[in-house]
Amino acid sequence: MAEPETPAHRSGFACFVGRPNAGKSTLTNALVGSKVAITSDKPQTTRTVVRGIVHRPDAQLILVDTPGLHRPRTLLGERLNDLVRTTWAEVDVVAVCFPADEKIGPGDRFIVGELAKVRRTTKIAVATKTDLATPERIGTHLLDIAELGRATETEWAEIVPVSARSGDQVSLLADLLVGLIPEGPQLYPDGELTDSPEEMIAAELIREAALDGVRDELPHSIAVVVEEMGLREGRAEDRPLLDIHANLFVERSSQKGIVIGHKGSRLRAVGTAARHQIEAMLGTPVYLDLRVKVAKDWQKDPRQLRRLGF
Structure with missing residues (x-):
């Protein structure tokens, strides 16, 4: 009797898109099983494309988390949109996120209309945040997503409702995505969860801590640059300390x-929160030195944007 064939190993790239605050980063973290993308209740938290890596015996799925596509008001906004469109053309699957607790709106139609121009990429629709909606609302939402696909001539390979917070249907989504990527070898070593440089991870975690609880007008105005990062010299091998010196830029x-x-209280709280997150992510005790600087109107200034890494 012939041995049953082992399914071929798959490897490929999937990308989450959607309007700001659609749950893309939370979903990336849920699928990876660890925090690789920063999350916030403020729209447009994500500014860099983060690759989260899902390791399975049968596949390696690399998740690309992009900034939310939006109608740009600044040069930074234009550059973030260009980043999204470039990513769409380079991945195997694009998953569009539609939060179930909100109706389909002009922002969703704008994104799907733009995505319809990318012909060769497989597209799926994900109804996110189902833990915040009733079964009736979710049912209506799924019908609206299907209708949006028809109206824009976008063929959804799948439409799937998930909740990243409760974990509902997250493993099903992983199975669906794996089924849509090509056969191929492992692309990253076992245990590697992201290919973002450690400096970028540290900068993003500092920015997340700085965004937490500030006024609504501030999120887009904060940028973080890690100026120096390295293990402190002269420490015993079993007592390492990672020195990080970073600047927070505002406009x-x-x-x-x-x-x-008041008297530096907020910055100290930001530093403590960020340090705990960085230590958990990198597995090393951290000394974090934060300075706040003004880079006037940096979102509109090409020279400043280059300096801040955009």
């Missing part, structure tokens, strides 16, 4: 005061 002096807080 105006008034914003600097908000970030620092």
Whole structure:
């Protein structure tokens, strides 16, 4: 009797897109099983394309988390949109996220209309945040997503409802994505969860801590640059300490005061929260030195954007 054939190993790239705050980063983290993308209740938290790596015996799925596509008001916004479109053309599957607790809106139609121009890439629709919606609302939402596909001549390979927070249907989504990527060898070593440089991870975690609880007008105005990062010399091997010196940039002096807080209290809280997250991610004790600087109107200035890594 012939041995049953082992299914071929698959490897490929999938990308989550959607309007800002559609749950893309939370879904990336849920699929990877670890925090690789920063999340916030503020729209447009993600500014860099983060690759999260899902390791399975039968496949390696590399998740590309992009900024939310939006109608840009600044040069930064234009550059983020260009980044999204470039990514769409290079991945095997694009998964469009539609939060189930919100109706399909102009932003969703804009994104799917833009995505319809990318002909060769497989497209699926994901109804996110189902834990925040009733079964009736989810049913209506799925019908609306199917209708949006028809209206834009977008063929959905799958439409799947998930909740990244509760874990509902996350493994099903992983199975569906794996089924849509090509056969191929492992692309990253076992145990590697992201290919983002450690400096970028540290900068993003600092920015996440800085975004937590600030006023609504501030999120887009904060950028973080890690100026120096390295193990402190002269320490015993079993007592390493990672020194990180980073600058938080804001656009105006008034914003600097908000970030620092009364007698530096807010900045100290940001530093403590970020340090704990970086230590958990990198597995090394951290000394974190944070400074706040003003880079006037940096989102509109090409020279400043280059300096801040955009």
